[in-house]
Amino acid sequence: MPAVPLTEWLRGQDDQLLADLLRARPDLATPPPADVAVLAARTGSRASVTRAAEGLDTFTLAVLDALVVAGADSSPVPVDAVTALVGPGADPSRVRAAVEQLVRLALAWGTADISVAPAAREASGLYPAGLGQPSDALAGVDIPALLDELTEADRRLLTTLAHGSPVGRTKDPVVSSGVVVPLERARTPVQRMLAMGLLLRRDAETVELPRQVGLALRGDSPLGTVRLDEPALRTSRHPSSTVDATGAGEVLELLRRTESLLESWGKDPATVLKAGGLGVRDVRKLTRELDTDERGAGFVAELAFGAGMIADSGAPSNAEWLPTTLADPWLTATPANQWATLAAAWLDLPRLPGLAGMRDAKDRVLAPLSDDLRRPPAPAERRRVLTALAGLPAGTGVASPDEVADVLAWRAPRRGGRLRDEIVRWTLTEATALGVVALGAITSAGRALLTDGPAAAAKRMAESMPEPLDHVLVQADLTVVAPGPLEPQLAIDVGQVADIESAGSATVYRVTEASVRRALDIGRTAEELHELFRTRSRTPVPQSLSYLIDDVARRHGRLRGGAAASFLRCDDPVLVAEVVAHPAATRLELRRIAPTVLVSPLPLADVLDELRKAGFAPAAEGADGEVLDLRPTGLRLPASARTRRAGLPTPPSDERMRDIVHQLRAGDTAAATRRGRTVSLAAGSGAADTAATLALLREAIEQRGHVLIDFVDSRGVASQRLVTPFRVGGGVLEGRDATGDAVRQYPLHRITTASLIGT
Missing domain, CATH: 1.10.10.10 (Winged helix-like DNA-binding domain superfamily/Winged helix DNA-binding domain)
Structure with a gap:
């Protein structure tokens, strides 16, 4: 038919x-x-x-x-x-x-x-299902009978083409000449198959297996080897609480590394390469500071970039990667909200961090944060991987990323390009580092992120995270162990007086003379430090720690400095004399203006640093005599619109779809109806054209006819509408939409043309 x-x-x-x-x-x-x-x-x-x-x-x-x-x-x-x-x-x-x-x-x-x-x-x-073009010469030919007469070598040649590409290359002189020799004179399998019509010559070096022959050789599998069923996933079941707790543990480590990156680049920004991105030297430095590998360091940088918390300074020369003003509110947010910001940025990130370190077509290494990593389809591919995990029961983990790649390849074999399987592996690795996936299963927070958005995900992550601890464990070797996440204020207090030695689910701090002096430099007193460890440690405070605090405090602040550009004062004239006699006094250009006062033209921070290197323990003081914190606060760039992430496009609403369908129906109706004269109301048309248009509309009203109008709505979208008008005036055409069967008003200034058509 x-x-x-x-x-x-x-x-x-x-x-x-x-x-x-x-x-x-x-x-x-x-x-x-x-x-x-x-x-x-x-x-x-x-x-x-x-x-x-x-x-x-x-x-x-x-x-x-x-x-x-x-x-x-x-x-x-x-x-x-x-x-x-x-x-x-x-x-x-x-x-x-x-x-x-x-x-x-x-x-x-x-x-x-x-x-x-x-x-x-x-x-x-070019070859659907791997089959060649049909041959007219084989119409009505009993192909199976021909195949039964072939020698083993001839049949092997055709079978190879039938189960692979139907096109083969050959150097047979007969193919080059284009002359098909008779069957009785054929000497090679290619010559015999050409003579029998079981192969077709395409050019001087190419032959093709006709479709009829390929189908006959494939037998019960006309389309070849097709995997009709989706590959099975090997999975394992875990309690949902275990999956969520494991993911939350990864989150704490990620947040620590992100904070370290912002702190590091706030003090010592990384250099932007001339071609854009982050250089190898800066990547290695960041790797040491974050205690991870190069791929992990690049991923943290990409996350911060995607969340708008770091940006290129854009300087004409010596451009640097700097934190933006968005970093400060993030640093003060709760851990769950910090995670939600990073996770949402990653989900919609139009980049592939996994490309970093690979080489492009010109054999150039792709750098983190460079434009070479930009791939607009990345968010959709990321969501596709997570949706596959979300389709499994809660707590069900996959055994291998390769199996997930196989399943997704079966579900969409023509999607993803050459990096299709790699994107699946990268996504699962990154999602695991983010706590979106743990033990091969999507976490409750990850599922909420995918379906309900960052706010709901933050709430679920907060429920998964362990309760903040209000205590630490002080050890005899001057280490302080935090067996879990600490309360925000306790974490700040401990961080002021101790250095992180190792991080993870349990963080180990070490108290040193330098760390105690740092706490005293920012205004903490020895008594406050004793009180901190006495009230917050679940283990007895060792005497060695108490002695260390008292010893540093006894020497700290005896020498005080201010800005003259800067000054030093001390109640002990002997100590002042000792400073003046030290070689550092010459470098600092110190001058005694009183038995207990020295001044310098150098900035106070430089004076204090130099004296500390010389073995002294000065402290900075303000106009009121109180200790000042001179630590740098970190550099910041203003956050611009381009650093903010953009989500996926919003799908059209049902109402918008109905409008488009109505336009289709109106266009069909207009095309099927004999059309009369047309006038224009386009911008720039004269008064005569306007009068003619009004006359046309009034004529349609009198004849109870229809008009086809080209209309531009308030959003600037042009469409055609078939309208039965019944009133025109006051700059408005009022009529019934022939498709939607609804009365509408059309401002005349938005109508570009109007055509009178039949009733």
Whole structure:
């Protein structure tokens, strides 16, 4: 039976199917098609068909290939014939479901007999299902009988082409000459197959296996080796609480590293390479500071960049990577909210951090934070991986990232490009470092991030994190162990008087003379430090720690400095004399202005640093005599709009889809109706044109006819509307929309043309 054109088939569908089609294939709706004929042209275009096929799984693609092989692009094909081509293992009901999916996407149309657009053949590649072009010379030939007469060498040649590429290259002189020798004179397998018509010459070095021969050799598997069923995932079950707790432990380590990066670059910014990105030397330095590997350091930098907390200073020369003003509110936020900021930035990050360290086509190393890592499809691919994990029961972990890659490759074999499987592995590695995935399973916070957004995810992460501790364990070797996350104020207090020696689920601090002096420098007193350890340690405070605090405090602050540019004062003239006699006094240009006072033209911070290196223990004081904290606060860049992350585009609303479908119906109605004269209300038209337009609209009202208007709405979207007008005045046309059957008002200044058509 003759094929129903795609245009007529679309025209016969209901509005809901058209709206679903536009939603499933959004490229068809941009810009809105004027009528169904335009929609059909877009639907059948090669680019659109290829894009839609990228979302099909292996089985559905096999059904589409079967339709193409069966010739559905030229005449309708029964569904039963498609089932036979897919293979003996194909369930007919499953084939029918795949056909229905293709119909919903308008990649195929029909009911019992199915048609596909000619572009489906191009979208399937030059050789659909690995089969060559049909040969007219083999029409009506008993191919199995011919194959039975072949020698082992001849059959082996054809079998190789049938189960691989149908095109082969050869140096046989007969192929080069283009002259097919008679069968009785053929000497090689290629010559014999050409003489029998079982091979076709394509050019001087290429032969092709005809489709009929390939199908005959494949036997019960006409489409070749097709994996009709999705690969099974090996999984393991864990209590959800265990998964969430493991993920929360990773989060604490990630937050520590991010804070370290912001602190480090606030004091000593990294250099921006001339080509953009972070240099090898800075990556290695960051690796040491964060106590991780180069890939982990680059990932933390990419996270901070994606969250807008670091940016390129943009200086004409010597540009640097600096924290932005967004870093300060992040540093003061709760751990759960800190994590949510980073996780949301990662989920929508249009970059692939995993590319860092690889080489491009020119053999150049791809640097972290460079534009070379930008890949706009990355957020969609990331969500696809997480959605696959979210489809498993809670607490169910996958055994291997490679198995997840295999499953996703089966679900969308034409999607992802050459990095498809690598993206899956990178995503799972990064998600594990973020606490979105733990033990191979998606965490509760990760699931909430994917479905409900950062706010809900932060709440779930807060529930997963261990309760902050109000105590530490002081050891005899002057180490302080925090067996878990500390309360914010306690973490600040301990961080002031001790240095982190190792971090993780349990953080180990070490108290040294320098760390005690640092605490005293910022205004803490010896008594406050004793009180801190006495009240917050669950273990007895060792005498060695008490002696250390008292000894440093006894020497600390006896020598005090101020700005003159700077000054030093001391109640002990002997100590002042000792400072003056030291070689450092010459470098600092110290001058005694009183028995107990010295001044210097150098900044106070430089004077104090030099004296500390000389073995003294000075402290800074303010105008009121109190101890000052002279530590640098860190450099900051203003956060600009370009540093803020942008989420995925919002899908069109149902109302917008209905409007587009109404426009399609209006365009069809207008195209099927005889059109009368047309006038323009475009900007710049004269008063005479305006009068003619009003006359046309009044004529339509008197005749109870219709007008087709080109209308631009308040969002600047142009469309055609078929309207039955019944009033015009006050700068407004009022009438009934012939498609939506609703009374609407159209400002005349938004109408560009109006055409009078029949009643």
